[in-house]
Amino acid sequence: MMRRCALGVAIAILIAGSVTFAQTQGRTEHYSIGPIADQGYPVGHCADGDFDVLTDYVFLMTGMVRYDKSGQPVADRYQFKVLGESVYYNSRNAQKSVAGGPGEVENKRLDPKTGFWSGSGVSFKIRIPGCGLIFAETGHFVYDPGTGKFLFNSGHNQMIGADLEALCDYLK
Numbered sequence: 652m653m654r655r656c657a658l659g660v661a662i663a664i665l666i667a668g669s670v671t672f673a674q675t676q677g678r679t680e681h682y683s684i685g686p687i688a689d690q691g692y693p694v695g696h697c698a699d700g701d702f703d704v705l706t707d708y709v710f711l712m713t714g715m716v717r718y719d720k721s722g723q724p725v726a727d728r729y730q731f732k733v734l735g736e737s738v739y740y741n742s743r744n745a746q747k748s749v750a751g752g753p754g755e756v757e758n759k760r761l762d763p764k765t766g767f768w769s770g771s772g773v774s775f776k777i778r779i780p781g782c783g784l785i786f787a788e789t790g791h792f793v794y795d796p797g798t799g800k801f802l803f804n805s806g807h808n809q810m811i812g813a814d815l816e817a818l819c820d821y822l823k
Contacts, residue, residue, distance in 0.1 A: 677719040685711040686734055694739060694775070694810060697819035702744075704818060706751065706775075708737035727761040731774075739777060739786075741822040749821060751777045751786075767802070768794045775810055777818065785817035786810075 686709050694704040714729025733755040740748035757772040774788040790806010804811060809818075 677717060677722075677725070679715055679717045681713075681715045683711065683713045685709075687712070694818075695815045697741075697815060697822070700741070700743075700819055700823045702822075703742040704739055704815060704822060705742050706737050706739045708751070708755070709734045724763045727763065728759070730756060730758050730772075732756045737775075739818065739822070747822045749777055749779065749818075751775060766795070766797060768796065770794070779821065785821060786815070 688707070688709045690707045691705045692708070694706050696703050710731050710733050712729055712731055714727070716724055717726040719725050733752055736753060737751035737755055738748050739751055740746075754773055755776055757770055757774040759768060759770040761768055769792065771791040772789070775786060776784070776789070777786040778784050784807075786809050787807045788810040790804070790808060792801055792805075792808075792811070793803040794801050801811065809815065
């Protein structure tokens with residue numbers, strides 16, 4: 652009995668201490684949105700065939716926002732994760748399509764002070780059996796929405812670089 656009381660008092664002290672610490676450090680909110688279906692998302696334009704490449708996918712968005720002790724956001728991090736496979740297709744002939752993924756996921760961060768977005772992951776990925784990878788957006792980027800420019804970009808960047816030749820050839 653004495654042990655249970657001591658354990659109860661110790662747990663109460665730990666909880667009170669963590670609440671006090673949280674109040675002086677701010678708070679964190681976690682969220683989950685979805686699944687959400689997105690249809691007809693524009694990937695790019697194929698000038699040679701005069702059609703757009705569109706994609707349909709279902710995703711889940713999870714994230715967290717951290718606030719300072721005065722309630723101002725200091726960090727916003729979230730993840731888009733495609734559930735199942737995405738489908739990429741020719742806007743003029745949807746029968747010409749290819750499955751993307753698996754494993755399309757993107758992690759993003761917003762810096763509330765600068766407004767810059769940074770991201771990483773395999774945002775887009777199409778691999779054709781017997782042919783290999785024909786379209787991907789991977790690596791890491793930093794984006795300034797104020798100017799609409801990428802400040803940093805590394806990895807295999809076919810969407811950002813508008814390198815759609817292999818994908819367009821496949822969807823003709």
